[in-house]
Amino acid sequence: MADITQLLNTFLVGGAVRDSLLNRAVVDNDYVVVGSSVDEMRKLGFIQVGKDFPVFLHPKSKQEYALARTEKKAGQGYTGFNCNASSDVTLEEDLMRRDLTINAMAMDINGKIVDPYHGQVDLKNRVLRHVSSAFIEDPLRVLRVARFAARYHAYGFTVAPETISLMTQLSESGELLSLSGERIWQEMERSLADANPEVFFNVLYQCQALKSIWPDLHNLWGIPNPAKWHPEICSGLHTMMVLKQAVLLSTKTTVRFASVCHDLGKSLTEDETLPSHPGHETAGLPLIEALCTRLRVPTAHKNLALKVCQFHLHVHKAFELKPSTTLKLFEQLDVWRKPAEFEDFLLCCQADFTGRLGFETREYLQKDFLYRAFEMLNMITAKPFVEQGLKGLQIKEAISQQRLKVLTQFKVDYLQQNNII
Numbered sequence: 001m002a003d004i005t006q007l008l009n010t011f012l013v014g015g016a017v018r019d020s021l022l023n024r025a026v027v028d029n030d031y032v033v034v035g036s037s038v039d040e041m042r043k044l045g046f047i048q049v050g051k052d053f054p055v056f057l058h059p060k061s062k063q064e065y066a067l068a069r070t071e072k073k074a075g076q077g078y079t080g081f082n083c084n085a086s087s088d089v090t091l092e093e094d095l096m097r098r099d100l101t102i103n104a105m106a107m108d109i110n111g112k113i114v115d116p117y118h119g120q121v122d123l124k125n126r127v128l129r130h131v132s133s134a135f136i137e138d139p140l141r142v143l144r145v146a147r148f149a150a151r152y153h154a155y156g157f158t159v160a161p162e163t164i165s166l167m168t169q170l171s172e173s174g175e176l177l178s179l180s181g182e183r184i185w186q187e188m189e190r191s192l193a194d195a196n197p198e199v200f201f202n203v204l205y206q207c208q209a210l211k212s213i214w215p216d217l218h219n220l221w222g223i224p225n226p227a228k229w230h231p232e233i234c235s236g237l238h239t240m241m242v243l244k245q246a247v248l249l250s251t252k253t254t255v256r257f258a259s260v261c262h263d264l265g266k267s268l269t270e271d272e273t274l275p276s277h278p279g280h281e282t283a284g285l286p287l288i289e290a291l292c293t294r295l296r297v298p299t300a301h302k303n304l305a306l307k308v309c310q311f312h313l314h315v316h317k318a319f320e321l322k323p324s325t326t327l328k329l330f331e332q333l334d335v336w337r338k339p340a341e342f343e344d345f346l347l348c349c350q351a352d353f354t355g356r357l358g359f360e361t362r363e364y365l366q367k368d369f370l371y372r373a374f375e376m377l378n379m380i381t382a383k384p385f386v387e388q389g390l391k392g393l394q395i396k397e398a399i400s401q402q403r404l405k406v407l408t409q410f411k412v413d414y415l416q417q418n419n420i421i
Helices: 015-021 038-043 091-096 119-125 133-137 140-151 161-173 181-192 197-206 235-249 253-261 264-268 285-295 299-316 323-333 339-354 365-377 383-387 393-417
Strands: 009-013 030-034 055-057 064-067 070-073 081-084
Touching (some): 009 015, 009 091, 015 119, 030 091, 038 064, 133 161, 140 161, 140 197, 161 197, 181 197, 181 253, 181 285, 253 299, 299 339, 299 365, 323 365, 323 393, 339 365
Parallel strands (some): 030 064
């Protein structure tokens, strides 16, 4: 029996066409159907899933097939559109409503490219360019373009100046405030998972979007740091450098998100104390809490971000801390119950240290010292103290005293072996 799609005028569209032309792995195949109707699609066995516009799942392959449609702005936000999916909507009209020219190409069943808006030219020239002036009707496109800029940065893509101009216009219109926190986080997390998430934030900063969706991060640009420890000076630039280092150290979006959040408190530093930032660690905590509540950031991301923000300077000063203070730090970080999170915490601290101009390849022995100390102390158990007849709080106190004794000697040995003292 012939595939039912042969009874329809179907085209492969969007990302699948773009990525195949880039010789990049295609993740999803999306199809548009021209000249059909909801009734015909249902009669052929397609399962309708779209409420706002007619999108269907193939009864066997479960791939998406959408009727060709046009959209007209009818309200605020990215959902404020009236949809026309009548059978007389052409493929060119459907492609015109898309965000970027490289996403506005289609391929017929014979492999022929339909490219009315010169997406192949922009693909060759590595340019992200809007299809039409209707781009400005959807605020979500600001985030999507920033995400595409990050995803395709390694291919050499940049955003066209005229598209940046429209994105800036959208950002300054207040339309970004209509986006839900969940939708913003979805775009942000997808970018954090890519190889160049710093590009996502840089583009949003460039077009003034960051001022709306994450003002505390936006405000870091232009805030100075002491040149001795931060030759790059600018706190915003430093944060992006830290993020780049985090990408090299971990694929986890928790680590990358925490790295972006670690210095948010510097946005609140009083001018008279600059370039020093006393208390910026604790100052950043309510900013992270507020952001995570607004964007509904997952708990694991929030918890790591809070710990990195509050305690990263403790790690940088690990060799200066008294053993008792180091043990207290371990308790505050809950390392005995959450060793994996502690590893991620240390990676963030390393990213903060190496995310500075000229520091990129420097050795960060503080991480090695603290993790090896943790491994050694984690081997101390209650068993020998129970066998001695101790009970309850006596056991807890005995474990603490043993940890302190072991850590004190380990620190002396470590500092001597590494010529730190």
